[in-house]
Amino acid sequence: MIGAGSVEDMLAEIRLLLQFPRHSRLAGLKLHTDAEPMLRLAAERLYSKGLISQADGGYLTDRGIEAANYAQLLVDSLQPTMH
Template sequence: MMLTPDEIAEINLLCQFNLGNTQEGLKIHSHDADPNTVAAAERLFARGLISQHDGGYLTSLGLDAAEHSQHLLTILRTSTP
């Protein structure tokens, strides 16, 4: 199963959240942000993973998704073949 470009953009956005401080959110400015990032934020909001269509805070489900995304990225970056 291959990831779609939309899924990659969503995972990239989830990886930008600071898991050490859940009171720290993200603000995506549609006038200067990459259109793929803007669209990813809207999809994550529609799925209930973030609190605002332009970022905001992680919801409970979003926190779970961000933790999994960031853990996977850490594993991929530190594992040796």
């Protein structure tokens, strides 16, 4: 079972992954020192997991692109559908 803190951490990581541009390997993002602390910590965790190129953002790695694509697929799947 995943603890409550872990779920919050993972949601912050997913939120950050979804902010990265996935259309180009030449586009990334940079978290500034005044960024939300939860996102800064999420970036550090994503970096330590090898999903982004730098602890304060940078670019998605190959593994990061795959994770971001899965995150987007999950978000799209959870969107309400029109019937």
